[in-house]
Amino acid sequence: MVYDWLAERLRENPRTASLRVVTEPVKSPDQESIDRDCGIHAFEAMQSITELIFSLDQHFVREVSKGSMGLPDVKRLSSHLGKSKEYVKAILELAKVSGMVAISEKRFHPTDLADNWISSDSKTRWQILVNAWLAIVGASGSKELALQLSQNPTKSLNELVGSSFPLVNSSAQSRIGRVAELADAIGMSVKGFAASWLASVLAGKVTVATKALEQRLPAQQERIIVQADLSIIAPGPLASSIEIELRKFTDTENIGLATGYRISPLSISCGLEEGLTEKQIRALLEKLSGASLPQPVDYLISETASRFGRLKISATNTGSILVSTDELLATQILMDSKLKTFGLRKSEGAIVSSLEPETLYHSLRENGYLAIRVDESGKVIAPSAIHKNSSHTALFQDQLTRLRKQDLEISDQAPESDVDRKIQLALASKSILLVEINANGKVMNFVLEPIGLANGRLRARDRKADIERTLPVSAITSIVIG
Known part of the structure; x- marks a missing residue:
C-alpha cells in the first residue's frame, strides 16, 4: 500500500518521477471470517465479565474518581484477562450499564443481577450485553446507524458512528463516543467490520441476532483435568452450571477457549464460606475429571477444611x-x-x-x-452475599429503562437536542437548512443559511427573502440539512 501523499511526492521528484507506483486495493475480510472472529470476541467478553464479577467479590476495589476504577486494579485485571487496560474499562462500562456492577461507599461490587448473569447460559449473557449496548446507543441512534449501515455496507463501524453522531465527544468519558469500541468488544464487529447480525441488533431483533451468533460460539464440554501441582485444566468452555460450582473454590490462572484454574487454601476456604462441604468439593472434582484426586489435591482439601474457622x-x-x-x-x-x-x-x-x-x-x-466473617449468631457470612440486595434489581432495571429511552424515537417533531445537533452540524459544514416552524398554529417553511445558535435561538439568513431571521428552536417542528 502506498499513501496518496507519498505517490504525489514521488511524482514531483525528478529522480523518482519515472517510477510507476503500483497499488493494490486493500481487501476487506470475507463475511465468514468476520463472523467467526466476532463469535470469539463475544465469547471472550462473556468470560471477561464473569471474571470481573468474581474479582469484585474477592477483592476490595475502590472507586478513585467518578465511576472509575483505580489504575492498580485495572492493571491487575488487564494482566489476568490478557487484555488491554482499555478493554478492562470497556467491560466495566458494560457491566455498570447492565446493572451487574454497582458502586457503594466508594467500592465496586457485584449486584444481585450479577447472580443472574453467573447462572445464565451464553445466549442470555450475550443478550444482556447487547441490551446494554443498545441502551447506550439509544432508539434513534439505532435507527440512524441501521440506515447508515444499509446505505454504506462497506464502511467501518467507526465511520458509521461518525456519520450518525458527527458532534459526539470521542473522549473516554463519552459513552456514545465508545459505541464502536464496545460493539467490537462484545462481538458485533471486528476491527470495524460489521458482523452479519449487527443489522438485526439495530433493528431490535436481538433474538434473531443471538441465533446467528450461537453458531459461532465454541462448543461447551463437561470434562476437566485435575493435576498434582494443584492446577485444573478445562480443555473447552464449561457449561454455566458447572462453571458456577467450580468457581466457588478455584481461582482462574488464564482464560480462553481452554481455561486454567488453580486451587489454594484461600480458594478452598472461599468454597467452604459459600456453603460447600469438603465432601462436595471432592465429589465434584472426581465427577468432572472421571478419576480419583491426586494426593496433593486431596491433602490440601483436608488440611484447609480442618483449619477453616480458626x-x-x-x-x-x-x-x-x-x-x-x-x-x-x-x-x-x-x-x-x-x-x-x-x-x-x-x-x-x-x-x-x-x-x-x-x-x-x-x-x-x-x-x-484464612479469615472468615460471622454474624451476631456466629453464622458464616458468604463473600458473595455481603453486597447482594434485592433493591439493586429494581434500581438498575429503572436505570436501563431510562437509558434506553434517553433518545426517543424520531417523530414528526424532532427532539430539541436533535435539532441543535443538526444546526451545529450545518454550521460546521456551512450547509443550508430546510426548516419548518409552527408559529401560533401557522406552519411556515424556510431555506436558511445558519449564522449562529445561542440561548435557544437560531440566527440564519433567509435565502429566499434575503434577510436575517432569528427563530426560537422550540418552534422548529422539522429540520433537514440541505
Whole structure:
C-alpha cells in the first residue's frame, strides 16, 4: 500500500518521477471470517465479565474518581484477562450499564443481577450485553446507524458512528463516543467490520441476532483435568452450571477457549464460606475429571477444611473484632509487619481493630490469612452475599429503562437536542437548512443559511427573502440539512 501523499511526492521528484507506483486495493475480510472472529470476541467478553464479577467479590476495589476504577486494579485485571487496560474499562462500562456492577461507599461490587448473569447460559449473557449496548446507543441512534449501515455496507463501524453522531465527544468519558469500541468488544464487529447480525441488533431483533451468533460460539464440554501441582485444566468452555460450582473454590490462572484454574487454601476456604462441604468439593472434582484426586489435591482439601474457622471476624460498635482458636496464629498476626498499618491490638483474648469487618476481612485474606466473617449468631457470612440486595434489581432495571429511552424515537417533531445537533452540524459544514416552524398554529417553511445558535435561538439568513431571521428552536417542528 502506498499513501496518496507519498505517490504525489514521488511524482514531483525528478529522480523518482519515472517510477510507476503500483497499488493494490486493500481487501476487506470475507463475511465468514468476520463472523467467526466476532463469535470469539463475544465469547471472550462473556468470560471477561464473569471474571470481573468474581474479582469484585474477592477483592476490595475502590472507586478513585467518578465511576472509575483505580489504575492498580485495572492493571491487575488487564494482566489476568490478557487484555488491554482499555478493554478492562470497556467491560466495566458494560457491566455498570447492565446493572451487574454497582458502586457503594466508594467500592465496586457485584449486584444481585450479577447472580443472574453467573447462572445464565451464553445466549442470555450475550443478550444482556447487547441490551446494554443498545441502551447506550439509544432508539434513534439505532435507527440512524441501521440506515447508515444499509446505505454504506462497506464502511467501518467507526465511520458509521461518525456519520450518525458527527458532534459526539470521542473522549473516554463519552459513552456514545465508545459505541464502536464496545460493539467490537462484545462481538458485533471486528476491527470495524460489521458482523452479519449487527443489522438485526439495530433493528431490535436481538433474538434473531443471538441465533446467528450461537453458531459461532465454541462448543461447551463437561470434562476437566485435575493435576498434582494443584492446577485444573478445562480443555473447552464449561457449561454455566458447572462453571458456577467450580468457581466457588478455584481461582482462574488464564482464560480462553481452554481455561486454567488453580486451587489454594484461600480458594478452598472461599468454597467452604459459600456453603460447600469438603465432601462436595471432592465429589465434584472426581465427577468432572472421571478419576480419583491426586494426593496433593486431596491433602490440601483436608488440611484447609480442618483449619477453616480458626479466624473469625465480627462487627463491633467501634469497628471489628478478630477471634482465633489458635493462640500462635493470633500472635503471628499481631507481629506481622505487613499488618501494622491496620492498627490491630490485643484486647481480652481477642484482636480488635477500628477497621470495618469487610475491610479487615479482605486485608487479612490478601496477606494469606484464612479469615472468615460471622454474624451476631456466629453464622458464616458468604463473600458473595455481603453486597447482594434485592433493591439493586429494581434500581438498575429503572436505570436501563431510562437509558434506553434517553433518545426517543424520531417523530414528526424532532427532539430539541436533535435539532441543535443538526444546526451545529450545518454550521460546521456551512450547509443550508430546510426548516419548518409552527408559529401560533401557522406552519411556515424556510431555506436558511445558519449564522449562529445561542440561548435557544437560531440566527440564519433567509435565502429566499434575503434577510436575517432569528427563530426560537422550540418552534422548529422539522429540520433537514440541505
